Amino acid sequence: MPIDQDSFHLQGYARLSRAIEPVLIDSLCAAIDAIQSRVPRMSEAERARLVFEKDLPAHRRDDVQAQAVGDAIFILGEPCAFDPMFDALLDHPAIRDAARTLLASDALTVHFMNVTIKHPRFGRSIGWHRDFPNDYICPASSGFVRLMLCLDGMEEAMGATRFLPGSHRLSDAEALREKSEGTPPRPSDDEGMALECTAGDLVAIHPKVLHGGGINRSDRMRRNVVLQIGLASEPLVTTEREGVTGRLLS
Template sequence: MNTGIVTFATCGYAVINGLIGEQELAWARKMTDALVERYRSGEPSARAAGVSIGDASRQHPQRNPDVEPGQYSHEPFIIGDLVALEPGFARFLCQQSIWTCAARLLDCAPAEVLFHFSNITRKPGEIGPAVGWHRDADNRYFASDDGRTLRLLIPLQHMSAGNGGTAVVPGSHLHAETAIDTALSPDVPAAGCLALHSGTLHGGLPNRSRQNRDVIVIQFGVRSSHLRAHASEAMALSSREDFLKVVNA
């Protein structure tokens, strides 16, 4: 973990191996597969919390060339508000290892860490769209004025350049103007995570392999930050203690 903290501070990202256990990974896959099937079946709550491959491809055709949007209107690209859709995600999200990692990378006391939101972002084999280059600090969904937010990307399959894995520009969190010439795609094993500083420039190529690339994205912040954007998701701005109260109720 110490190596990860140093890398995160200097490069704006870190690969953390073994963040969750194999049992928790299997559980996350099972819940994710169930949500995907609910989305495909047209369940209103799942559809309302998501974006389809078809819609993403229609909005940004250059990010998913040779994919016909109309064929994938029921295939999810993003499914959000996980706890609202599947309460079992509350138990998954309150794992001590996840919160300890967030506190260390945010350089704050564990009690100061707050959950912001979570989603499943998918790049299914052969049809997964690219993700445009961006910095999470610039988003209008859930962001703080001081930029003290962190995203953990927990892949459910091994993530690499070969299956459209997230690419990062090392050190870009320290520079407002950064070219993508030095971008790289870290290999991240399933059950590990890719931690991203809110100022790190990142994106990703389409997935044209036969391997799926599904990740659980979790954003954390600190209690003292003033928020300029705040989505109303289940458990937003909750501490781990708040999660534990819900899980143990």
């Protein structure tokens, strides 16, 4: 079943249920567990690809202090550099077909990949934001999509991603002006809709839809693989690059 284009264009997001088979989901979860377990033995270069929960402000994890979270990883950057299992996602038909459908093109390129982790009982909240424009890896226009693969599923108590439906309906110029003037909308934490998912669901996120998510107050891990994929005809205007940046989506 193809991803729902109508929902994506009307609401700013869409979900494809059980897009990725359980055996691959299990393998990716095992790979993340292995990466987390070897943090103490990592090189400086490897650690530089990670964002640790302890290094970020405590107020977004209910003031749980740094010493209580240990070496918990919040962002696992460039996962393909840690385990080739993640390369399988770049060749997966569900990823390819969703991106081609939503961007209406066969000429697509990967911008980046990461794993965003909200650990049980303290995994941090993420404030409301748009993905276009962003300061990390971004083209000049909103000709891209973010695909979020839910590895553990998401429930509201786990800090599920919340969306403000329809908030993507502004021009690129308006989004750029909002960013430059520092005047983004500031919805309350309980506005919008928390998108609940099962393991293996694929969520497509429009680059201009407002989204965020609460703290993981549950006893379950919440891990999502995030891929940004864009039109090959749209050059990047930011300077950061990853190992997968520029890779054509086969």
